[in-house]
Amino acid sequence: MVAMKYWIEPLADERDLEGVLEVEAASFTNPWTRDMYAWELQNRSVCHIYVVRTEECRVAGFCAFWLVFDEIHINNVAIRPGYRAQGIGTGLLHHVLAAARQLGARRATLEVRASNEGARRLYERLGFYVAGTRRNYYTHPVEDALILWRDEDGQPRAGAATSHS
Numbered sequence: 209m210v211a212m213k214y215w216i217e218p219l220a221d222e223r224d225l226e227g228v229l230e231v232e233a234a235s236f237t238n239p240w241t242r243d244m245y246a247w248e249l250q251n252r253s254v255c256h257i258y259v260v261r262t263e264e265c266r267v268a269g270f271c272a273f274w275l276v277f278d279e280i281h282i283n284n285v286a287i288r289p290g291y292r293a294q295g296i297g298t299g300l301l302h303h304v305l306a307a308a309r310q311l312g313a314r315r316a317t318l319e320v321r322a323s324n325e326g327a328r329r330l331y332e333r334l335g336f337y338v339a340g341t342r343r344n345y346y347t348h349p350v351e352d353a354l355i356l357w358r359d360e361d362g363q364p365r366a367g368a369a370t371s372h373s
């Protein structure tokens with residue numbers, strides 16, 4: 209199979225935001241709304257959004273994170289359904305982690321649904337580990353969140369992201 213050609217850029221304009229909202233709606237049971245993103249985008253020094261582009265798709269995926277001191281908090285990451293399982297999510301997260309390092313980040317954290325095995329495997333491969341649980345954090349359906357962290361060295365450790373169930 210020929211690898212899909214894609215590239216990653218910071219969110220540029222309203223059309224990109226439209227694309228992000230489409231990917232949100234196709235990926236999550238309680239997607240972030242336009243108003244939530246508008247609020248986020250008022251503070252571009254904290255809120256960073258990167259989009260994945262292909263020749264035929266302006267926004268094939270995206271990742272939104274906050275930069276807080278020397279940490280990034282990854283709030284949302286998603287790839288359009290037709291573009292999944294081709295390495296794009298992995299490429300996007302590598303890109304985001306490298307960009308965050310350039311901005312001075314040393315650690316990364318995110319929350320993931322306990323049942324989201326695919327995402328957990330992806331994070332574990334990138335060196336994220338389980339640091340805690342937020343009980344009943346998610347709705348639609350109600351479910352625990354696992355709190356993952358990744359340190360600067362990216363070395364997986366005892367509580368790797370798939371070791372809790």
Ligand SMILES: CC(C)(COP(=O)(O)OP(=O)(O)OC[C@H]1O[C@@H](n2cnc3c(N)ncnc32)[C@H](O)[C@@H]1OP(=O)(O)O)[C@@H](O)C(=O)NCCC(=O)NCCS
Nearest residue numbers: 235285286287292293294295296297298320326327329330
């Ligand atoms: C989680 C998500 C972002 C991953 O994106 P992705 O582009 O599918 O990720 P990748 O392709 O890099 O890796 C996913 C799988 O595809 C496999 N894969 C990677 N490259 C591949 C290729 N060239 N051919 C076939 N499979 C491949 C990986 O091995 C991985 O397999 P796994 O199921 O064993 O982990 C995506 O599934 C998604 O948007 N899910 C819905 C939203 C979501 O759950 N977001 C995370 C919230 S915390």
